[in-house]
Amino acid sequence: MKVTLFIPCFVDLMYPQVAISMVKILERLGHEVECPEEIACCGQPAFNSGYWDEARTVAIRALERLQSSEVVVIASGSCGAMLRVFYPELFAGTPQAETARALARKCYEFSDFLVTKLGVTDLGARFPAKVTFHDGCHGLRELQEHSQPRQLLAKVQGLELLELKEKVCCGFGGTFAAKFPMISTAMGEVKCAQAQETGAEYIVSNDSSCLMHIQGLLDRAGSRLKTMHLAEILAKGI
Amino acid sequence: MKTFALDFKTQAAQLTADLRHRGLIQTALSKYEAVRDKTRGAFQDWPSARQAAAETKWEAINHLDRYLTEFVTKLEARGTKVHWASTGAQAREIILGILRDKKARSIVKSKSMTSEEIHLNEALAAEGLEVVESDLGEFIVQLRKEAPYHIVFPAMHLTRGEISELFTRELGSTPTQSPEDLTMTARRVLRQKYLAADVGFTGANFAVAETGMISITENEGNARLTAALPKVMVTLLGIEKILPRLEDLALFLPMLATMGTGQALTCYNSLYGGPRQPGEPDGPEEYHVVLLDNRRTELLADGEQRDSLHCIRCGACLNVCPIFRNVGGHTYGTTYSGPIGAVITPHLRGLQEWKHLSYASSLCGACTETCPVKINLHHHLLQNRRNACHSKPSFGERLAFRGFAFIFSRPAWYAFVRRAGRLLQKLHPLVKGTSLDPARSWTRTRELPPIARQTFKEYWRTRRTDPAMKHNRSVTRSGP
Numbered sequence: 001m002k003v004t005l006f007i008p009c010f011v012d013l014m015y016p017q018v019a020i021s022m023v024k025i026l027e028r029l030g031h032e033v034e035c036p037e038e039i040a041c042c043g044q045p046a047f048n049s050g051y052w053d054e055a056r057t058v059a060i061r062a063l064e065r066l067q068s069s070e071v072v073v074i075a076s077g078s079c080g081a082m083l084r085v086f087y088p089e090l091f092a093g094t095p096q097a098e099t100a101r102a103l104a105r106k107c108y109e110f111s112d113f114l115v116t117k118l119g120v121t122d123l124g125a126r127f128p129a130k131v132t133f134h135d136g137c138h139g140l141r142e143l144q145e146h147s148q149p150r151q152l153l154a155k156v157q158g159l160e161l162l163e164l165k166e167k168v169c170c171g172f173g174g175t176f177a178a179k180f181p182m183i184s185t186a187m188g189e190v191k192c193a194q195a196q197e198t199g200a201e202y203i204v205s206n207d208s209s210c211l212m213h214i215q216g217l218l219d220r221a222g223s224r225l226k227t228m229h230l231a232e233i234l235a236k237g238i
Numbered sequence: 239m240k241t242f243a244l245d246f247k248t249q250a251a252q253l254t255a256d257l258r259h260r261g262l263i264q265t266a267l268s269k270y271e272a273v274r275d276k277t278r279g280a281f282q283d284w285p286s287a288r289q290a291a292a293e294t295k296w297e298a299i300n301h302l303d304r305y306l307t308e309f310v311t312k313l314e315a316r317g318t319k320v321h322w323a324s325t326g327a328q329a330r331e332i333i334l335g336i337l338r339d340k341k342a343r344s345i346v347k348s349k350s351m352t353s354e355e356i357h358l359n360e361a362l363a364a365e366g367l368e369v370v371e372s373d374l375g376e377f378i379v380q381l382r383k384e385a386p387y388h389i390v391f392p393a394m395h396l397t398r399g400e401i402s403e404l405f406t407r408e409l410g411s412t413p414t415q416s417p418e419d420l421t422m423t424a425r426r427v428l429r430q431k432y433l434a435a436d437v438g439f440t441g442a443n444f445a446v447a448e449t450g451m452i453s454i455t456e457n458e459g460n461a462r463l464t465a466a467l468p469k470v471m472v473t474l475l476g477i478e479k480i481l482p483r484l485e486d487l488a489l490f491l492p493m494l495a496t497m498g499t500g501q502a503l504t505c506y507n508s509l510y511g512g513p514r515q516p517g518e519p520d521g522p523e524e525y526h527v528v529l530l531d532n533r534r535t536e537l538l539a540d541g542e543q544r545d546s547l548h549c550i551r552c553g554a555c556l557n558v559c560p561i562f563r564n565v566g567g568h569t570y571g572t573t574y575s576g577p578i579g580a581v582i583t584p585h586l587r588g589l590q591e592w593k594h595l596s597y598a599s600s601l602c603g604a605c606t607e608t609c610p611v612k613i614n615l616h617h618h619l620l621q622n623r624r625n626a627c628h629s630k631p632s633f634g635e636r637l638a639f640r641g642f643a644f645i646f647s648r649p650a651w652y653a654f655v656r657r658a659g660r661l662l663q664k665l666h667p668l669v670k671g672t673s674l675d676p677a678r679s680w681t682r683t684r685e686l687p688p689i690a691r692q693t694f695k696e697y698w699r700t701r702r703t704d705p706a707m708k709h710n711r712s713v714t715r716s717g718p
Contacts, residue, residue: 007694009646013656014687016694035698041646046639048601050623051631057643141603169560173600178679180247180598185683186254186564187600216684 002032003113004069006062008079008208009041015208019075021235022110025123026073028238036065042082047090048174055090063087067099071106073113075231077139077207078174080109085142109139111206111230115148121155126237128158132200133230134191134214135167136207149206149230156233162198164191172213188217195225206230242571243594249569250598259395260564266394267557273500274554280502291493292612295548298447298480302538305447305480306529312450316512318525326356326532333358333439333472334365336526340470342367342436346428348454348461349373350441351389351551352474352530355573355586358439370431372460374424381408387567389574390498390553395566428460438468438522440510442475443550444490448483451511452527455491455504462506471522473510476530478547490550493610497554537585543618546581548611555605555615561598570595577605581618589626596622659689 003026007019019035026033043058062083066072074080084107091100114120133153139145153161171177171187191214195203203225205211211227218225253259281287298305310320323329337345345367347353359380362369371380375392379385381404386392393401398415405411411423432438440461444453452473454461465471481490487507495501514521537547556562556576567575572583572592580595596619605615627636645651669675671682680686692700 012694013659013689016690016692016697019694020697035694037695037698038649040649040652043643043646046642048620048623049635049639050620050625050627051636051639052624052627054636054639054643058646061647137600137602137604141607169600169602169604171560171600173602176597176600180250181679181682182251182254183561183564183598184600186260187560188684190260190560190564212687213684216680216686219685220683 002034002070004066004072005033005035006039006042006066006072006074006079006083006107007035008074008076010212011075011208012040014212015229018208018229018231021229021231022073022075024235025114025231025238028123029118029120039065042079043090044078044082044086045175047082047086048176052090056094059087059090060096063091063096063099063103066103069106071108071113071117072103074107074109076209077109077136077143077145078209080107080112081138081142083107084109109143109145109206111139111148111152112143112145114234115151121151123152123155123234124157124238125155125234126157127233129202130160130162130198130200131202131204131233132162132164132195132198134164134170134195134203134205134210136205136210137169139206140167145206149204152230152234153204157237159233162200164194164198166194168194170210170214172210174209177213184213185217188213192217192221192223192225196223201226202233203227204230204233242591245571246569246594246598249571250565253565253569259566262395262397263563263566266391267563270500270557274496274557275500277496277500277502281496287489287493288610288612291489291610292545292548294481294486294489295550295611296545298482299478299538299544299547302477302480305482306477309445309447309450309480310529312447313512313527315450316515316525318450318512318527321526321528322531323528324531326530329356329474329528329530329532330358330361332528333474334361336470336472337362337365337367337437340436340524342470344368344370344431344435345437345439346431346435346464346468347371347376347439348441348456348464349376349392350439350474351386351573352441352476353439354386355476355532356474356530358474370428370435372428372431372458372464373456374421374458374460377424377428378404381405385568385573388553388556389551389576390556395568432463432467435464435468437470437472438464438466440464440471440473442473442479443494444481444487445475445479446481446484446487446509449509449511451484451509453481453487453491453507453509455494455507457499457501457505459506462508465508465510465522466520469522470524470526471510471513472526472528474528474530476532476534478534478549494550494552497552497608497610533586537582540585542621543581543585545611545613546578546585546615546618548613549578549582550611551578552610554608554610558604558608560600560602560604577615577619578613581613581615581622584622584626589622590630593622593626596626653695656689656693663689 011018023033039062041058043055046055084104087100088104091097170191171184177184215227321332359369371377378393387395402413405423406413442452443455495504513525555578559576562576584592599619601616603616645655
């Protein structure tokens with residue numbers, strides 16, 4: 001099928017290898033991929049801060065460009081939740097209400113797309129390492145992605161998954177990280193400590209925004225733990 | 239107006255840096271979590287139980303006028319004096335009126351967060367009345383002259399050592415590390431208070447409309463003594479405590495116990511419906527019930543957030559909230575803390591003054607996931623933020639987001655910002671960590687990632703013109 005890949009602003013600017021990995025995987029699976037350049041952002045920063053008019057100004061670009069797509073795959077849980085769960089709320093009562101609802105129905109976060117829509121769990125990837133998985137909150141609770149990432153990791157050759165003792169927020173939360181930096185940092189410290197306890201070499205997630213925060217703390221602490229996006233691992237060796 | 243927000247930030251900064259405090263809360267809550275998970279696992283079908291509970295509260299709240307009327311009619315038929323208080327101030331006046339009328343000198347109280355909400359104890363003390371909290375945790379924080387730390391566990395922030403020191407100082411007891419000895423000390427003191435009290439004051443966990451009765455669930459038996467011994471009994475409750483039928487307690491008492499403390503059922507579960515009836519061997523001579531609005535009807539009028547009134551005050555949302563776990567209950571600076579507090583306090587005490595609690599959240603949704611009555615807590619936080627911006631947007635912030643909207647809806651401007659960003663990144667090391675650093679709120683504790691040498695959009699543009707870059711060795715590795 002023709003897949004429209006939605007690239008979040010932070011993935012575009014700071015983690016392009018995550019998106020490149022996704023393109024590689026989707027093309028290896030035989031799909032055509034398009035990445036609309038005119039969409040920069042889903043609008044979530046303004047939405048989360050309570051400025052819904054400003055959020056709509058940004059979101060409407062995405063809405064207009066994506067409404068004709070066959071299927072939209074989003075390269076992060078947080079933007080995925082924005083398109084799939086929050087666009088209908090954001091555009092409720094506006095002329096775009098029905099368009100938003102229709103778009104939501106064809107939006108998938110990347111791991112959900114592979115497992116649920118394509119029925120694919122084994123990409124032939126190889127990554128011999130000890131890995132722990134951090135569930136980004138939007139993907140976990142808004143998009144109900146409990147098992148999809150784990151089904152994918154289970155098929156990666158040589159990979160050992162060591163679970164964190166609890167599924168708890170890493171503390172990024174978007175603008176929260178800048179508005180309440182000390183609480184954000186404390187939450188991140190708890191996450192890093194729990195990751196350390198697992199004995200894993202890598203913390204993996206399907207949300208680069210969470211990883212940006214976790215890696216930022218790990219780097220400041222001089223930790224040997226490294227973060228990687230799920231897509232980067234799935235693209236290894238294929 | 240901004241001082242509540244500033245107080246919160248200051249306290250939060252202090253307490254998140256206090257590793258001892260963070261460790262204490264973590265330890266206390268991990269014990270709770272273990273029992274909660276075990277007990278919740280004993281439910282045949284927890285998701286269905288939540289759904290049933292949500293539907294029951296929906297029915298109660300959406301027909302509150304009918305159920306409240308039924309509740310009051312049945313209570314009054316037994317000789318209960320029912321009072322309606324629109325505001326906290328009115329409730330205080332009504333209660334003081336009862337006490338003056340009875341020439342009461344001393345009052346014994348069982349746990350009531352609603353009485354905290356209306357600052358009852360301060361009003362009673364100002365009147366020269368002696369008020370003693372009989373719930374052990376409340377007794378402890380009362381001696382320390384501080385507010386309860388948690389809506390279910392008032393003294394969870396204290397160690398045995400601190401409680402022992404407190405008792406030695408205030409009650410003259412011998413220092414001890416034994417929880418049993420500490421409890422016996424409190425028991426000895428409290429026994430006298432029950433006997434001497436003129437009025438017993440309680441809260442209510444539920445208000446059963448069908449039978450006109452207050453349901454109180456407790457572990458210590460202090461509420462039973464508070465109700466049983468003094469001649470006059472007074473109960474204060476918010477109007478949202480209504481449950482339609484007696485049989486609803488068969489679901490709600492176990493759910494409250496499970497999510498509140500991890501118990502299958504709390505130890506003592508009592509129903510109170512009136513003063514001593516003819517032929518009964520005991521009971522108070524007078525029973526007063528004070529119904530409190532205090533802006534609950536405003537929440538009721540809010541179609542989006544009405545379900546916040548479903549709250550059964552179990553505290554489960556506090557326990558799973560990573561913000562609560564790292565800043566603690568006192569930081570919130572208001573009666574109801576944690577997610578439910580962040581949702582309702584702007585409604586009860588003013589949106590602009592208390593919106594910061596709704597912002598102090600990463601919107602992780604753990605609260606909504608855990609709530610036994612399925613309140614859409616984290617989405618209400620988003621709604622509070624939207625409402626706050628709508629009614630009084632901050633000039634600077636709105637300007638910033640207008641700028642964000644302008645740039646991020648125009649590809650050419652986005653590209654310009656990317657170029658500017660690369661330049662600024664080169665200069666960043668000069669100001670990093672200093673007060674001139676625009677990213678200071680991030681860089682104070684974390685490293686910032688660099689903008690990539692080639693962003694994805696730049697890569698994609700090159701790729702479109704160079705077909706050799708495509709990953710077109712299509713090998714479908716697997717299928718269902």
